């Protein structure tokens with residue numbers, strides 16, 4: 001009997017100006033406890049498809065058998081559709097599961113490409129996969145990859161492009177689509193997640209964004225995004241610099257239509273008016289609010305919860321820390 005645990009942290013993407021670029025893995029974990037009865041591994045794969053994989057020398061081999069007695073017990077404390085990256089976390093954990101059960105031996109760098117076939121932006125999946133505070137980017141696809149019909153170029157694959165009985169073969173992603181770089185994180189900085197009791201599907205929160213931006217708004221965000229890694233990586237933290245570096249004009253102003261009270265919440269608190277606070281932003285696509293702080297966590301959370309309450313919205317809140325390790329697979 002082989003037994004192992006896959007543990008994937010949730011994420012808070014964007015951190016203000018870093019739309020689709022910056023992500024932070026946080027200490028709330030999706031856990032997959034996997035048990036494989038190796039004595040029953042000889043049955044054919046029950047899917048009408050073959051999985052191909054690359055080994056270190058880039059050769060490919062067909063896998064036609066997987067262990068039939070594979071049990072996966074899932075524990076998921078990450079709230080769905082709240083901007084804490086539940087979908088990205090599930091994608092990362094699923095890809096890690098396939099890699100482990102199929103003994104594919106793919107590196108995390110290559111697994112990021114697979115994650116990007118489903119979650120098209122790299123900020124949340126890279127954070128959940130690699131851990132910590134990350135900056136990410138995508139290579140532009142080659143024309144031949146853009147032309148590949150089986151690669152979902154929509155925002156999120158709307159439904160499985162096939163199914164168990166359709167002969168669907170999972171597409172093999174182009175090599176090296178997504179990349180990341182880890183930034184320092186000042187140890188004094190904690191993350192308060194204020195999680196409203198309603199769902200904003202990420203796809204909806206992307207649909208409200210404009211297709212074009214003014215030069216002034218783009219420059220505004222670039223200036224702050226360039227400052228953000230230094231601001232959050234410097235110890236002791238400088239509240240004024242962090243607050244400024246977390247301002248955004250690319251996604252938050254448009255998402256206020258989906259999140260009652262968002263504009264007031266983001267404007268109502270500053271380091272000058274709220275001791276302990278460093279900065280405040282929408283977590284991912286929302287509706288969760290992420291407040292970064294060094295202390296007075298309950299006071300900060302209570303003020304934001306009171307703002308939501310005036311719009312008849314209840315919330316829960318959690319004090320989280322960066323999850324530096326990212327996804328781990330350990331023997332159980």
Ligand SMILES: Nc1ncnc2c1ncn2[C@@H]1O[C@H](COP(=O)(O)OP(=O)(O)O)[C@@H](O)[C@H]1O
Pocket residue numbers: 030076079080081082083084085086087088090200201202203284285
């Ligand atoms: N552990 C999970 N297992 C299966 N599906 C999940 C899981 N976590 C999230 N999802 C899917 O992802 C959706 C939420 O994704 P999304 O709208 O991107 O919000 P977010 O990623 O911010 O939580 C859920 O409605 C569900 O369909």
Ligand SMILES: N[C@@H](CCOP(=O)(O)O)C(=O)O
Pocket residue numbers: 011012013014019020021082083084085086087088121123124202205206251283284285286
């Ligand atoms: N950059 C994306 C991040 C979405 O994150 P999620 O946690 O809401 O899935 C966006 O802002 O749309």
